[in-house]
Amino acid sequence: MLGETGIGNLWHAFSKHSLDGQKDSLMRIDGLQYANWSEKIFRQMRKGNLDAVHVTIAYHENFRETVLNFERWNRWFETCPDLIMKGQSAADIDTARATGRTAIFFGLQNPSPIEDDIGLVEILHTLGARFMQLTYNNQSLLATGCYEDEDTGLTRMGKQVVREMNRVGLVVDMSHSADRSTIEAAELSDRPIAITHANPHAWHPARRNKSDAVLRAVTENGGMLGFSLYPHHLKDKSNCTLVSFCEMIARAADLYGPDHLGIGSDLCQDQPDSVVEWMRVGRWTKEIDYGEGSASEAGFPAMPDWFQDSRDFGNIETGLRATGLGDSEVAGIMGGNWFRFFAQNFKPRPM
Amino acid sequence: MLGETGIGNLWHAFSKHSLDGQKDSLMRIDGLQYANWSEKIFRQMRKGNLDAVHVTIAYHENFRETVLNFERWNRWFETCPDLIMKGQSAADIDTARATGRTAIFFGLQNPSPIEDDIGLVEILHTLGARFMQLTYNNQSLLATGCYEDEDTGLTRMGKQVVREMNRVGLVVDMSHSADRSTIEAAELSDRPIAITHANPHAWHPARRNKSDAVLRAVTENGGMLGFSLYPHHLKDKSNCTLVSFCEMIARAADLYGPDHLGIGSDLCQDQPDSVVEWMRVGRWTKEIDYGEGSASEAGFPAMPDWFQDSRDFGNIETGLRATGLGDSEVAGIMGGNWFRFFAQNFKPRPM
Numbered sequence: 001m002l003g004e005t006g007i008g009n010l011w012h013a014f015s016k017h018s019l020d021g022q023k024d025s026l027m028r029i030d031g032l033q034y035a036n037w038s039e040k041i042f043r044q045m046r047k048g049n050l051d052a053v054h055v056t057i058a059y060h061e062n063f064r065e066t067v068l069n070f071e072r073w074n075r076w077f078e079t080c081p082d083l084i085m086k087g088q089s090a091a092d093i094d095t096a097r098a099t100g101r102t103a104i105f106f107g108l109q110n111p112s113p114i115e116d117d118i119g120l121v122e123i124l125h126t127l128g129a130r131f132m133q134l135t136y137n138n139q140s141l142l143a144t145g146c147y148e149d150e151d152t153g154l155t156r157m158g159k160q161v162v163r164e165m166n167r168v169g170l171v172v173d174m175s176h177s178a179d180r181s182t183i184e185a186a187e188l189s190d191r192p193i194a195i196t197h198a199n200p201h202a203w204h205p206a207r208r209n210k211s212d213a214v215l216r217a218v219t220e221n222g223g224m225l226g227f228s229l230y231p232h233h234l235k236d237k238s239n240c241t242l243v244s245f246c247e248m249i250a251r252a253a254d255l256y257g258p259d260h261l262g263i264g265s266d267l268c269q270d271q272p273d274s275v276v277e278w279m280r281v282g283r284w285t286k287e288i289d290y291g292e293g294s295a296s297e298a299g300f301p302a303m304p305d306w307f308q309d310s311r312d313f314g315n316i317e318t319g320l321r322a323t324g325l326g327d328s329e330v331a332g333i334m335g336g337n338w339f340r341f342f343a344q345n346f347k348p349r350p351m
Numbered sequence: 352m353l354g355e356t357g358i359g360n361l362w363h364a365f366s367k368h369s370l371d372g373q374k375d376s377l378m379r380i381d382g383l384q385y386a387n388w389s390e391k392i393f394r395q396m397r398k399g400n401l402d403a404v405h406v407t408i409a410y411h412e413n414f415r416e417t418v419l420n421f422e423r424w425n426r427w428f429e430t431c432p433d434l435i436m437k438g439q440s441a442a443d444i445d446t447a448r449a450t451g452r453t454a455i456f457f458g459l460q461n462p463s464p465i466e467d468d469i470g471l472v473e474i475l476h477t478l479g480a481r482f483m484q485l486t487y488n489n490q491s492l493l494a495t496g497c498y499e500d501e502d503t504g505l506t507r508m509g510k511q512v513v514r515e516m517n518r519v520g521l522v523v524d525m526s527h528s529a530d531r532s533t534i535e536a537a538e539l540s541d542r543p544i545a546i547t548h549a550n551p552h553a554w555h556p557a558r559r560n561k562s563d564a565v566l567r568a569v570t571e572n573g574g575m576l577g578f579s580l581y582p583h584h585l586k587d588k589s590n591c592t593l594v595s596f597c598e599m600i601a602r603a604a605d606l607y608g609p610d611h612l613g614i615g616s617d618l619c620q621d622q623p624d625s626v627v628e629w630m631r632v633g634r635w636t637k638e639i640d641y642g643e644g645s646a647s648e649a650g651f652p653a654m655p656d657w658f659q660d661s662r663d664f665g666n667i668e669t670g671l672r673a674t675g676l677g678d679s680e681v682a683g684i685m686g687g688n689w690f691r692f693f694a695q696n697f698k699p700r701p702m
Contacts, residue, residue, distance in 0.1 A: 064415055071470030081702050119422030127477055351432050 027051050027097070027335035028313050029342075031226030031264030032107070032175075032197040034279075036271045037076060041310070042083040045102040048310035051335060052093045052103040052342075054131060054196060054264070058113050060282030063120055066113040070127050073104065088128055090343035105342070107131030107173065107196070109279075111142050111161070118157070118164050125168040130346050131196060132165065133173045134158060134185060137291070138284060143174075143181035146207055151178035159188060166191045169347045174218070175264075176208065183217040191345055192222035197264035199228055203248045204235040208292060212255070219260040224341050225252070226264020231301040232292035233266070238302040245304075246319035249333065258329040262338040263316060269309055273299045378402050378448070378686035379664050380693075382577030382615030383458070383526075383548040387622045388427060392661070393434040396453040399661035402686060403444045403454040403693075405482060405547060405615070409464045411633030414471055417464040421478050424455065439479055441694035456693070458482030458524065458547070460630075462493050462512070469508070469515050476519040481697050482547060483516065484524045485509060485536060488642070489635060494525075494532035497558055502529035505536060517542045520698045525569070526615075527559065534568040542696055543573035548615035550579055554599045555586040559643060563606075570611040575692050576603070577615020582652040583643035584617070589653040596655075597670035600684065609680040613689040614667060620660055624650045 028049050034056040035041050045053060057073070058066040077086055085096055087103030096103035106128045114120040114132075124132070134154075135145035142158035144151040154162065162185060165172055172193040174182040186193050195218055201209040208228075210218075215225060227249055234240035235248070252261055268276070276299065280291040290298055306315045313334075320330045328336075379400050385407040386392050396404060408424070409417045428437055436447055438454030447454035457479045465471040465483075475483070485505075486496035493509035495502040505513065513536060516523055523544040525533040537544050546569055552560040559579075561569075566576060578600055585591035586599070603612055619627070627650065631642040641649055657666045664685075671681045679687075 063418070067414070067474055068470075070474060071468070074470065074473050078702075117422070119425065120418075122425050123418055123421060123478065126479070127474065351429075 025049055026317065026331045027093070027339055028317075029093070029262060029335035029338040030054065030267070030310070030313070031194075031224070031262050031338055032056065032228075033265060033267045033269075033310075034109075034271070035267060035269035036275070037072075038270065039080055039083070041269060042076075042080050042102065044310040046083055046100070048313040050102050050310055050313060051097050052087055052105060052338070053310075054105045054107050056109050057106045057129065058108045059110055059136060059279050060112050060284070063113050063115055063117075063124075066108070066124070067127070070106070073106070077104075086128060088130070089346055090339055093339060093342070105130045107133075109133045109173075109176065110136035111140050112136075114161070116141060116157075118161055121161060121164045121170055122168045125170045125348075129170060130342070131171045131173045131194065133176055134161075135174075135177045135181065137176050137280075143185065144178040145181075146176055146178045148178060151180040153180045153184045154188060158185075162189050165189075167349055169345060169349070171341075171345050174214075179211055179214050182210075182214045186217040186221045186223060189221070191349075192224070192341065193218060194224045194226070194341070195264075196224075196226045197228040197230070197233075197266040198225070199233050199248065200252055203251075204233065206233050206292060209233055215252075215256055219256040222260075224260055224262055224337060225256065226262045226338075227252075228264055228266040229303065229307050230266040230268070230292075231303065234304065238304060240304050242304070242306045242315060242319040243322070246316070246323050249320060250323040250325055253325060253329060253333070258325070258332055259337055259340075261333050262335070262341075263313075263333065265307070267303075267309065268300060271300065276300050376400055377668065377682045378444070378690055379668075380444070380613065380686035380689040381405065381618070381661070381664070382545075382575070382613050382689055383407065383579075384616060384618045384620075384661075385460075385622070386618060386620035387626070389621065390431055390434070392620060393427075393431050393453065395661040397434055397451070399664040401453050401661055401664060402448050403438055403456060403689070404661075405456045405458050407460050408457045408480065409459045410461055410487060410630050411463050411635070414464050414466055414468075414475075417459070417475070418478070421457070424457070428455075437479060439481070440697055441690055444690060444693070456481045458484075458522075460484045460524075460527065461487035462491050463487075465512070467492060467508075469512055472512060472515045472521060473519045476521045476699075480521060481693070482522045482524045482545065484527055485512075486525075486528045486532065488527050488631075494536065495529040496527055496532075497529045499529060502531040504531045505539060509536075510539060513540050516540075518700055520696060520700070522692075522696050525565075530562055530565050533561075533565050537568040537572045537574060540572070542700075543575070543692065544569060545575045545577070545692070546615075547575075547577045548579040548581070548584075548617040549576070550584045550599065551603055554602075555584065557584050557643060560584055566603075566607055570607040573611075575611055575613055575688060576607065577613045577689075578603075579615055579617040580654065580658050581617035581619070581643075582654065585655065589655060591655050593655070593657045593666060593670040594673070597667070597674050600671060601674040601676055604676060604680060604684070609676070609683055610688055610691075612684050613686070613692075614664075614684065616658070616661075618654075618660065619651060622651065627651050 029052045087105040134143040137145040137147040231237040380403040408420045438456040485494040488496040488498040582588040
């Protein structure tokens with residue numbers, strides 16, 4: 001004995017089920033992960049309905065070492081063809097969605113893979129790299145990292161490399177860069193740049209989180225901010241609440257526009273502490289550097305209980321809806337904005 | 352006062368002019384060149400109406416050195432976009448023809464760029480390599496070269512690498528390999544292989560020219576032979592006549608079928624003798640090796656007067672017609688057969 005209201009509720013329940021369980025759900029894209037990759041993790045990406053993930057393929061590796069990492073990924077694509085596929089353009093995300101897979105896009109967190117050779121920018125793009133950070137915490141050949149005392153902005157080589165990255169379609173990522181360098185990159189680059197994984201400094205004053213001036217420079221030039229779930233970037237760290245995280249996003253949507261925002265979880269799953277140490281000290285020092293941690297918190301902090309891994313992406317979607325953000329704004333932040341950004345920025349500029 | 356015969360002659364003259372001067376002419380593909388590349392040489396390719404050229408990008412280079420050669424070519428594509436374009440698939444030849452350019456396809460004359468790492472096969476294919484010789488004169492990690500005393504056929508790694516080349520769409524080229532190795536490769540490979548630049552040993556018994564058994568094994572498995580114009584491969588060397596060269600091709604068409612034949616000029620233009628020496632001795636010996644030359648003929652021999660460079664491709668077409676080969680046979684040998692072979696063998700095998 002269903003009245004109109006009852007039918008309405010059933011319809012609502014059906015739609016919701018359909019949205020959560022089927023691939024007519026919102027597009028979901030993670031703007032940064034670096035896990036100890038395994039079939040288990042790829043299955044979690046599928047359970048979380050992730051259509052695309054930007055994965056880190058180098059921290060401090062030189063070119064030759066980075067090629068070994070591309071090779072490792074080629075083996076994953078060969079052994080798990082039903083779960084993942086190589087992503088090179090936004091159209092590959094459509095293919096991934098249509099075939100129930102996750103498209104994997106490559107990025108470099110340091111310019112070390114180009115060594116001192118601007119010609120390697122195009123070579124790495126040909127191999128599949130789509131993001132490159134100009135610095136990773138320290139001064140690089142290109143710009144200044146966020147842990148240096150002095151920020152001298154883009155170097156002579158940095159300016160040349162940004163132009164070359166613009167030409168071939170390799171996105172400038174300034175997640176680990178210092179403020180002046182980031183603002184100069186946003187202004188010098190004639191294609192939009194990204195901060196793939198960080199949060200506003202005003203919400204949680206971590207050294208890696210970004211000032212209002214930086215976020216304005218990046219977004220006003222068409223760029224993107226991916227919100228990080230690395231506990232050191234979160235207010236109250238591992239105890240950060242979903243409500244606090246999502247309200248921070250809603251506030252950023254007011255300040256910088258909802259079209260410039262996405263998720264960049266910085267998920268670093270199943271990695272031993274030796275890998276965290278490699279990220280922090282590479283080969284540049286013989287001493288221990290704790291990065292955003294400390295001697296008493298040297299290891300990788302616990303993730304918030306509402307975001308343990310890729311399967312929890314739906315919690316963020318639910319949390320964003322609860323803030324009062326509209327359907328199209330939530331759709332953009334969950335993946336639509338990254339999709340548009342990928343579509344506009346990964347191809348070589350026409351000659 | 353033109354009678355029917357006069358009109359017929361005019362029509363014939365017009366068609367001929369149109370064929371020679373316009374791009375409705377036969378497709379022309381050169382299956383191997385290694386020049387000291389310059390805008391001058393690219394303009395000569397255009398004058399010769401070459402729609403595609405397979406160029407050598409490594410002789411003895413390791414992986415890292417080969418990447419520098421890809422970089423050099425990226426600069427040529429950037430600086431001469433009206434003359435050349437990167438070729439990766441047969442469809443790129445259609446684009447090149449439609450836009451009045453020559454598509455450049457890359458090949459490796461030695462497996463040195465993959466070092467001891469099978470994962471580099473796919474990496475080099477991604478960068479654009481479409482042919483790889485399993486050996487260059489000497490024993491390699493994969494097979495035996497044509498200058499060794501003993502030919503042990505494909506090595507353990509050689510068998511694995513052929514399978515991987517089949518998977519990704521990197522063509523096995525046995526131009527500089529010994530007979531048993533070549534026949535084993537032709538039989539083991541489940542995609543056709545090529546001898547991109549050599550002639551039948553029966554016509555001129557140079558060490559690099561190929562026995563009947565080798566040519567049968569390659570062509571019966573769907574493979575291709577590209578006829579070489581390197582004087583050491585020619586009967587009477589620099590004095591070889593166009594008639595002799597073209598009659599040799601017509602005889603090969605009878606023996607091996609006209610669909611398996613193309614041109615692979617081995618044109619090595621504007622290179623200093625130091626480069627010829629690099630080809631011959633690389634870093635594998637401290638002594639001088641003269642390859643197909645000798646102490647008294649150490650340098651690069653003079654090309655035949657009817658084939659000085661790419662502009663002379665039309666002479667071969669004229670010479671082939673004069674042998675009595677039919678229009679479709681001539682069209683195949685000038686480029687149509689390479690086009691079909693490229694279309695079938697450069698793409699990864701569907702998973």
